Amino acid sequence: MTAAETTQDGSGLRVHDLSWSARGTVIVDDVELTAPAGRITGLIGPNGSGKTTLLRAVARLARPDRGAVHLDGSDVARLRRRELARRLAVVEQHAGTDLDMTALDVVLLGRTPYRTALQADSGADRALALDALARVDMAGFAARKWSTLSGGERQRVQLARALTQQPGLLVLDEPTNHLDVSHALSLLTLVREAGLTSIAALHDLNLAAMFCDHVVVLRRGRAVAAGSPHDVLTPELLRDVYEVDADVGTHPRTGRPLLTFHPPAASQPPAPAPSSQEDS
């Protein structure tokens, strides 16, 4: 099933002709994309291609010059703040670091759209937050000060906060950039299992191949390709967009594309010397 087919009923995320510019320079240029409901869409592209800016415009953190964003049929620009916060959660690349809050307090921020300013967190809110902390493998960190957490721990707490928000759409900007391989795999598995409509900017193309159902490629602010990982992650596209040579095989267990990159010929590292029993 293609992305267009899954969103014909208006479900999922649809971005129409979205543009954003800064001081006369166009950063996001007439982007049209769909993110199918309940699936992970990967947003890929070289540094500076506009991924963060596009995600910020989708989440209404940046006001586009023109264009529209529809989530499950609703125009995001017309939603009230509280309604938006119930329907859309964002995990940004650089979350604030000077908060004098515990990890649990940060996760409980996800419940803010569901209570009034004077209402305290309920037992149910705390249970949801503690469960989310456990799901991101941070159960033992509930009482830890946010400022003492490592980059990867913060990233996982931010995902727990986003899940506690119980949104329809999860917007993730480089969610794995601080994570070791094990936590990167488990975080994206968790996002997949959450079954939410998700859009994630990813630099690791093998993670995109492994976890995304739909991939959109940005280059200089324009969406230049979109489709399944098999359709999009071809040696030709990688050469064209990233200027790298790569072999694309098939992962023996997942059947997903498996990318192997080649350094430029001039900078090929020497092959490691074979180890010899006689040396020891």
Ligand SMILES: Nc1ncnc2c1ncn2[C@@H]1O[C@H](COP(=O)(O)OP(=O)(O)OP(=O)(O)O)[C@@H](O)[C@H]1O
């Ligand atoms: N407020 C701004 N004023 C001027 N230029 C900006 C502004 N915000 C972003 N840019 C520029 O827009 C381009 C796209 O930035 P953006 O952060 O969206 O790219 P990205 O694809 O997320 O990059 P990366 O992969 O390096 O994180 C960059 O060249 C950046 O310098």
